[in-house]
Amino acid sequence: MRVVLADLKSDRGFVNKDTVVGGYGSRLDPFSRVTRIYAWQKRYFHDVPSVHMAYLASILARGGHDVKWTRGDVVDGDVALVLSSLVDYRHETAWADRMRSRGVKVGFIGITASKMPELFRDHCDFILTGEPEAGVMRIAHGNIPAGSVVSEQIDDLDALPFPRWDLVTEDRRGMLGIQWSARPVGGGYPLLASRGCPEFCTYCPHRILAGYRARSIANIVDELERLCDQHPRPYVIFRDPLFSEQRDRCLELCDEIAARGLTLTFEAETRLDRLDVELLDRLHAAGFRAMSFGVESLDPATLKKSGRRPIPQAHQRAILDHCQRKGIVTAGFYVLGFLQDTWESIAATIDYSTELGSTFAQFKILTPYPGTPMFKQLEPLLTETDWEKFDGHTLTFRHPNLTRHELKFLLGAAYTRFYVRPSYLANLLQIHDTAVREWVSRMDRRVNDRHTRQEIGRVSRPVTC
Numbered sequence: 001m002r003v004v005l006a007d008l009k010s011d012r013g014f015v016n017k018d019t020v021v022g023g024y025g026s027r028l029d030p031f032s033r034v035t036r037i038y039a040w041q042k043r044y045f046h047d048v049p050s051v052h053m054a055y056l057a058s059i060l061a062r063g064g065h066d067v068k069w070t071r072g073d074v075v076d077g078d079v080a081l082v083l084s085s086l087v088d089y090r091h092e093t094a095w096a097d098r099m100r101s102r103g104v105k106v107g108f109i110g111i112t113a114s115k116m117p118e119l120f121r122d123h124c125d126f127i128l129t130g131e132p133e134a135g136v137m138r139i140a141h142g143n144i145p146a147g148s149v150v151s152e153q154i155d156d157l158d159a160l161p162f163p164r165w166d167l168v169t170e171d172r173r174g175m176l177g178i179q180w181s182a183r184p185v186g187g188g189y190p191l192l193a194s195r196g197c198p199e200f201c202t203y204c205p206h207r208i209l210a211g212y213r214a215r216s217i218a219n220i221v222d223e224l225e226r227l228c229d230q231h232p233r234p235y236v237i238f239r240d241p242l243f244s245e246q247r248d249r250c251l252e253l254c255d256e257i258a259a260r261g262l263t264l265t266f267e268a269e270t271r272l273d274r275l276d277v278e279l280l281d282r283l284h285a286a287g288f289r290a291m292s293f294g295v296e297s298l299d300p301a302t303l304k305k306s307g308r309r310p311i312p313q314a315h316q317r318a319i320l321d322h323c324q325r326k327g328i329v330t331a332g333f334y335v336l337g338f339l340q341d342t343w344e345s346i347a348a349t350i351d352y353s354t355e356l357g358s359t360f361a362q363f364k365i366l367t368p369y370p371g372t373p374m375f376k377q378l379e380p381l382l383t384e385t386d387w388e389k390f391d392g393h394t395l396t397f398r399h400p401n402l403t404r405h406e407l408k409f410l411l412g413a414a415y416t417r418f419y420v421r422p423s424y425l426a427n428l429l430q431i432h433d434t435a436v437r438e439w440v441s442r443m444d445r446r447v448n449d450r451h452t453r454q455e456i457g458r459v460s461r462p463v464t465c
């Protein structure tokens with residue numbers, strides 16, 4: 001049987017799917033000069049291949065099937081499996097319609113098709129609800145489903161075959177490493193050491209498709225070893241929602257990488273309270289070169305209302321300072337527009353993002369994703385009817401204190417204030433010289449004042465950031 005795996009590339013803005021926003025995906029349609037540059041660099045560094053497709057390719061190839069991968073071309077086959085997203089679902093269903101008109105049976109996988117089957121069911125023969133691997137194992141045995149079918153979560157993740165990147169990516173040997181970015185142009189090799197998240201942030205889709213499970217360290221390092229055999233010095237992107245959830249496991253992972261003499265670099269996403277100086281040192285020695293982490297909001301009360309445990313600022317600053325000393329590239333995530341947010345609280349969060357001094361920052365507008373507790377809470381306030389606008393950059397509900405225009409303005413201001421300041425460049429270039437840093441701080445203040453004057457000229461509200 002020939003199976004087509006479709007991880008379709010969007011033709012509007014910069015779209016990330018697969019493990020981004022739990023699989024709902026995110027779209028950045030640039031809306032200012034700074035976001036245009038930001039989206040441009042994301043296209044080069046963040047267009048990472050789908051780890052779920054690589055798992056499915058492996059399961060199907062193991063079953064003796066012919067696997068064809070596409071990012072947009074219509075490819076003849078017996079069955080096509082399409083990675084679903086919220087932000088680009090119309091493009092995906094249109095592609096599915098074309099495939100079905102050629103006689104191909106089409107199925108959708110992923111969180112969007114699982115939680116919102118109504119968007120897909122008229123455009124496909126089946127939907128695999130849940131994590132797709134168990135359902136695809138049945139397909140590999142020749143059982144093509146019909147309608148909505150539950151694909152049960154696999155508890156023993158070690159039982160899965162390793163992802164087959166050779167079947168779902170273009171030739172990646174030419175990936176170009178750049179010192180300051182850590183991640184090479186063209187991305188790297190995503191790896192899932194665990195799935196789900198044991199935390200309780202009510203806005204987060206990472207915890208709603210399946211429970212938290214982790215692979216054994218031996219199994220993870222077997223996969224790393226295989227990557228090292230196939231590619232010299234691979235750059236690995238751990239896509240676990242909470243990589244350092246279990247400190248002992250992280251230390252064990254570092255030991256095993258060292259024991260097997262693997263030469264690789266890697267990045268991961270985690271919470272800052274799940275890191276300490278000793279752990280960072282051990283991770284760095286094993287090849288850890290970049291990390292992303294959520295700050296979300298400066299206000300602990302706002303975070304608590306959303307089920308998120310706040311992390312003391314002193315700890316956040318200590319971890320970031322240590323990362324800077326070790327040369328670990330950092331990216332902070334911020335969410336604007338929590339129900340408790342006001343213009344002033346968002347201004348304070350933006351200020352904090354620049355003070356904290358991560359190498360990069362990502363700002364999004366609070367989005368209630370279907371299936372999350374936050375969605376239930378905000379459902380009566382929803383104003384947006386186009387699901388593709390649930391993209392992380394659009395206000396989709398009636399906010400008690402801010403209009404859609406005001407939040408978009410603040411989002412733009414956040415990007416401008418973070419990326420158009422001398423210390424952004426100094427952090428990027430890893431300049432630590434004290435005299436230079438003092439001069440950069442003075443320049444930061446002048447640039448900040450200029451931003452304030454420009455913003456006052458553009459909005460009627462008082463600008464306090």
Ligand code: SF4
Pocket residue numbers: 197198199200201204205206207241242271294308
């Ligand atoms: S810590 Fe919170 S935001 Fe992060 S993955 Fe877990 S539930 Fe989601």
